[in-house]
Ligand code: GLV
C-alpha cells in the first residue's frame with residue numbers, strides 16, 4: 001500500500017475551496033457549500049472504488065466492497081464559522097487516501113477500509129449528530145429539538161438538502177473492527193514540546209447550556225433605571241457571577257466559554273426584552289462537569305426574578321468524557337516511532353466523533369501539530385510534512401491491524 005502524498009494534499013486543497021474564506025473555510029452544516037463538499041467527497045469515494053452514499057443525516061459513507069471486516073477511518077467536513085481548512089477535513093481525506101492506496105495495491109487483504117465524513121460534528125444544529133446517529137444515540141427527541149441559532153430545524157435543513165427520508169447508515173459491530181481518526185491538535189502542546197505525533201488517551205466531556213433572561217422592552221431614554229426590566233444587564237451580571245462560581249469549583253483542566261450572546265430586539269435605544277448566552281464548559285471528569293452545571297443552575301435560581309427579569313438555564317447538549325482504546329493507542333505509538341516521529345500521549349480538549357464511536361468499537365486518534373496552536377479560525381494551519389507524516393503513521397497502524405496489508 002503506497003500513500004500518494006501529492007494526491008492527498010491536492011484533495012485537501014480542493015476541499016478547502018468549498019466555502020473558502022481567505023486561508024480558511026466557512027462551511028456550516030447543510031449550507032450550499034457544505035452540501036457541495038459532501039457531493040464532491042461522494043464522487044471521490046465512488047471513483048476510488050468504494051460503495052458510497054450520503055445518508056439521511058448527511059453522513060458521507062464509503063464502504064469497501066467484497067470484505068466482511070473493515071477499519072473505519074474518518075472525521076467531519078463541516079466547519080465552525082470562519083474555521084480552518086484542516087479541522088475534520090484532514091481525517092476524512094486520510095481515510096479516503098488510505099482506502100485508495102489499499103485498492104491500488106490490489107486489495108490483497110481481507111480487511112477493508114471504510115471511510116466516513118460525519119455530519120454536523122461542529123454542532124450548527126446538533127453537535128456530533130452524524131456520529132450519534134451512526135451509533136444509534138441520536139434519539140427522536142434530540143433530532144426533533146435540534147435547531148440552529150436562527151431557529152431553523154435540523155429536519156428542515158435535511159429536507160432542503162434532499163437527504164431527508166434516506167436511510168441512515170449505522171455502525172456494524174460484526175464488520176467494523178476499529179475506528180481511527182487523524183486530526184490536527186488544535187492547541188500548542190506538540191509544537192511547544194517538540195513532538196510530532198499526539199497519541200490521544202481520552203477526550204474531555206462537553207456540555208452546552210443556553211441561559212435566557214426575559215424582561216420587558218422599553219424606551220431606553222425615558223424609562224427610569226429603577227423601573228426597567230432589563231434583560232441585557234441581567235445577563236451581563238449573570239455571566240460575571242457565573243465566572244466567579246466556576247472559579248470555585250473548577251479543576252485544573254476545566255475550561256469554559258461564553259461563545260454567543262444575543263440581545264433582543266437589539267437596538268441601542270431599546271431596553272432589551274430578552275437576552276441569551278450560550279455557555280459551554282469542558283472537563284475530563286463527569287463529577288466536575290456536574291459541579292459546574294449545578295453552579296449554572298444555582299446562579300440562575302438566585303438571579304431569577306431580580307429587577308423583574310426571569311432567568312432560566314436550559315441544557316442543549318452533553319457528551320461524556322471518553323477513553324481511547326489503549327491497545328490501538330500503543331499501535332499508533334509504535335507506528336510513529338517506526339518513522340522516527342517523537343510522540344506525546346495527551347488528552348484532547350476538543351470534541352471529536354471518536355468520543356461517540358469509542359463507546360462501541362475500539363477507537364483511537366492521532367494528532368499532528370497545529371502551527372502556533374491555532375484552530376477554529378482561518379489562521380489554522382499545519383506543515384505539509386506533518387500532514388504526510390500523520391497519514392503515514394495512520395497507514396502504519398492499519399498495517400499493524402492486518403499484517404498482510
Ligand atoms: C469541536 O471542534 C469542538 O471541540 O467543539
Ligand code: MN
Nearest residue numbers: 080087122376
Ligand atoms: Mn472543530
Ligand code: MN
Nearest residue numbers: 087088183352
Ligand atoms: Mn474537528
